[in-house]
Amino acid sequence: MTANVENNPLLKPSGMDYQFPDFRCICTDHFRSAFAEAFRRHREEIADILAQPEPTWENTVEALERSGRDLHRVSAVFFNLQGTDSDENTDAIAEDISPKLAAHVDEIYQNSQLYQRVKQCQAPKDEESQRLYDFYLRQFRRAGADLDENAQERLRRINQRLSTLSENFGRNVLADTQKFAVQVTEEEKLAGFSAADKEAARDYAQKSGKDGWVIPLELPTVQSSLAQLDDADMRQIVHQAAARRGAEQNPALAVEMVQLRAERARLLGYSSHAEYVIEEETATVDKVRDLLYDLAPTAAANAAAEDKLIAEAAGVEKISAADRPYFSNVVKQRDYQLDTAELREYFPLQQVLYDGVFRAAHRLYGIELKPRPDLPGYAEGVEVWEVLDADGTGIGLFLGDYFARPSKRGGAWMSSFVEQSELLGTKPVIVNVMGLNQTEDNNPLLSVDEVTTLFHEFGHALHGLLSKVRYPSFSGTSVPRDYVEFPSQINENWAFDPSILPHYAKHYRTGDVIPEHLVQAVKNAQEWGQGFATSEYLGAALLDFAWHSLSPEQAAAIDPTAEGVAEFEANVLAQAGLSEVLPRYRSPYFTHIFAGGYSAGYYSYLWAEVLDADGFDWFKEVSAAGADAQDDAARKAGEKFRDLVLSRGATRDFSESFIQLRGRERDLNPLLRRRGLVGTSTRSES
Known part of the structure; x- marks a missing residue:
């Protein structure tokens, strides 16, 4: 297969x-060759x-x-x-392309002639066009279009270096995960x-070219396998393996990224990277700080009470991080009669997907998903699958790419190959x-959790x-x-x-619907x-917020070693009263913020x-109608949610959309009740 431009399948729809x-x-x-030609064509389009x-x-x-x-x-x-x-080839391409891509974006948005041309345009009166006009002006400003030539050059170097560091950080985590x-x-x-589970571990070992069984590592600090392994030594081995990821190379990369992000923010007139990022969000820096720090004390107190029960179940004075998931499961089974192994037997993937996930989407939005085996993954x-609307329109x-591979990075995510427009x-x-x-x-x-x-x-x-x-x-x-997490988190609620639930939670052997005692448990x-x-969660969010609230001088003072990063983390967690709970992600493998798009977010x-x-x-x-009318009520509610949230993208004010949906501004209390945090301060909502 040739890689020349004329025959390159990537260079045409x-x-x-x-x-x-x-x-x-x-x-x-x-x-x-596709990237090189695509860069050239885009420059030509800008010139036109x-x-x-x-x-x-x-x-x-x-x-x-x-x-x-x-x-x-x-x-x-x-x-x-x-x-x-x-693999090595794609990683090498990414390392080469990422800084070039960053430079290409800067080339466009630091183009003063293009910036002035956009400013002179008159946007149509509709809200989407007005928002697009404002969006482009912000893009140019946030890319440094208003800076002098020297500052722009420094900004370009920062962006290119950040893209390289981010790529290397993620690659290091994947390599250590393997x-x-x-x-x-x-x-x-x-x-x-x-x-x-044993079959899956043996299969993973074979794919990795190893004998016996392999327990793959998941992205978070706490590994789900710890809740199942009876052998205490094995639990410690798995826990320590997860903790080692990124520890050798990534502390220095993380610190350098924090320094560069802080410098970039100052160049652009912001006090911190957090302020730079959150300008584009629906929150404010002060409200984020208040929300995180207000919830931390109550969450920590609840966690301490849980740990006391777990330690008692384990017969120890203080539970270790490696043993916590296992004995938490013991307490859950003892006090709530919740047998997680038994529960799994009602959730085979295909059943959950077709009779749960897809069924819920049909009930709410009228869509159908039809398998397309003719389209190769x-x-x-x-x-x-092809997605059809209620009237049959495509x-x-x-x-769906649901299975682990040694070459796949950890976590779960959604992405797109083509976007609607x-x-x-x-x-x-x-x-x-x-x-x-x-x-x-x-x-x-x-x-x-997987459901x-x-x-x-x-x-x-x-x-x-x-x-x-x-x-x-x-x-x-x-x-x-x-x-962006609002629609996804709303959709989680339909799982149970x-x-x-009764349509998909059926025993994988007998077909029996999940019994009421398990549902109640x-x-x-x-x-x-x-x-x-x-x-x-708060521990990880506070680490992210603390890293990205640093000034350039404060960031430069951080020791870029594993010990220095650990000390920074310890100080942040202690200040919030969260020292006794490991954060969901430690900095050396916190890919969301150092190899993804969630820095300060x-x-x-x-x-x-x-x-x-x-x-x-x-x-x-709105769905609390009689049994015969529930499906109709759910469809009407779904259509309203689709109209105000799912279909709108970024075309309208997000707070107004929620107010129009709910009939008022958002209320923090339902979240506090859900998480057992009733009584926590709500000053972040003022």
């Missing part, structure tokens, strides 16, 4: 349905805009929206594939694992990615699939970080809603562990959960 990438024709050798005699909305702003389509296509395919199936995955050669060491096990395509005439091609243990029948039994994640990520997918906007810059999930246990869950999950908890109360209120 795919001829397949919905411009679905033809992965059969794409190889790694295509990417370097500047050559127009009189700036108009159509020949300037809309032309900017149309420009760079080849680069967008190449980037979407490349970075999606690198995240799900990386390197430190725990190999087991004696089956008795896996006591507590179900037969399916980019890797083994990747499935493709909306787009959905890909009326201006471009494109419909969305959306992918959900997870790292489930793969079984021979591709139908593993899921934990409650919830499946619904969560499909909530993001719905945000992309049901988008109905004109401009691609505002499509789907192209919204503030502290709003009585209108959905899940409900009774919902608040158990919320102290720890909230504390570990990890608070957004909690911020959006305020909307989610309050918003789902609204769903329950």
